[in-house]
Amino acid sequence: MAYTKLTIQEMPMPALGAMLQTFFNQRRTRKGALAKVIGKSDNSIMRYQKQDNFSCSILWELSLGLNHNFFADLAAQLPPAFTTNAPDPTLPLQEHLAALEEENKLLKTKVETLMAVVRKG
Numbered sequence: 723m724a725y726t727k728l729t730i731q732e733m734p735m736p737a738l739g740a741m742l743q744t745f746f747n748q749r750r751t752r753k754g755a756l757a758k759v760i761g762k763s764d765n766s767i768m769r770y771q772k773q774d775n776f777s778c779s780i781l782w783e784l785s786l787g788l789n790h791n792f793f794a795d796l797a798a799q800l801p802p803a804f805t806t807n808a809p810d811p812t813l814p815l816q817e818h819l820a821a822l823e824e825e826n827k828l829l830k831t832k833v834e835t836l837m838a839v840v841r842k843g
Contacts, residue, residue, distance in 0.1 A: 728801075736799055738781065738792075739773045745790065746771070760787040 746753065753767045760783045770776055770784070785792050797806070810816075 733801075735775065736796060737774045738776055739771045741792065741795060742784065743771045745788070745792075749788075751788065756784075756787050760784065 745751065754764050757764045757767050762783075770780065781792050784790075
């Protein structure tokens with residue numbers, strides 16, 4: 723596999739504080755309640771909103787406290803060609819579709835057989 727490197731200038735890191743602020747505005751999040759849930763001060767929550775980046779552990783805590791996957795939001799901003807180890811959420815649907823297609827083939831064969839018997843009779 724050939725690797726190509728995108729630079730931080732070509733693909734700047736999203737500002738986590740701005741992403742958090744947008745989430746708060748869209749969901750009308752009460753920051754004081756969030757602070758209590760995750761065991762932080764109100765000032766900490768306000769500070770996170772103003773920072774361009776912070777640690778994964780903080781983002782993880784915020785995700786857990788808000789029941790929102792900020793990591794998926796970040797991943798969605800990467801190019802689609804990037805690989806991941808995340809399980810494919812469409813796999814059960816693909817398996818179900820394959821089973822239905824197989825059943826459809828079998829039913830078509832049965833209908834053709836039945837039509838042939840009716841024509842002869």
